[in-house]
Amino acid sequence: MKITIAGQGECExxxxxxxxxxxxxxxxxxxxxxxxxxxGACEVRLLSGEVEWxxxxxxxxxxxxxxxxxxxxxxxxxxxxx
Ligand code: FES
Numbered sequence: 001m002k003i004t005i006a007g008q009g010e011c012e013x014x015x016x017x018x019x020x021x022x023x024x025x026x027x028x029x030x031x032x033x034x035x036x037x038x039x040g041a042c043e044v045r046l047l048s049g050e051v052e053w054x055x056x057x058x059x060x061x062x063x064x065x066x067x068x069x070x071x072x073x074x075x076x077x078x079x080x081x082x
Contacts, residue, residue: 001073005030006047006080013073018054020068030081035069042068049077 001013003022011026013019020042023030033041037057046064051071061067065082 002076003073004076004078006078008081016072018069019051019066019071019073023068030068032069037067037070040067042070043082044068045080045082047078047080049073049075051077 003011003013003019005023005028008028011022011028013022016022016025020030020032020035031041033039037055038059040059043061043065046066050073051066052074053071055070057067057070059067066079
């Protein structure tokens with residue numbers, strides 16, 4: 001599945017544990033801290049596509065925002081750093 005990061009580039013998700021791992025492996029400069037859904041540092045806006053939550057975050061996300069450490073894509077997606 002193709003991941004497009006607005007203004008930053010693209011990468012391909014295969015079977016990484018999380019979207020964050022995929023972005024990290026691709027060398028995308030993406031903020032994160034806890035990797036466990038607690039801090040909100042990895043929050044990005046989902047512009048298009050679908051994701052599945054793989055862990056239940058303590059951090060409360062707003063609207064269409066997602067935590068890259070806590071989701072995997074289930075379609076091609078486009079995200080924007082916020
Ligand atoms: S890195 Fe802390 S919520 Fe994702």
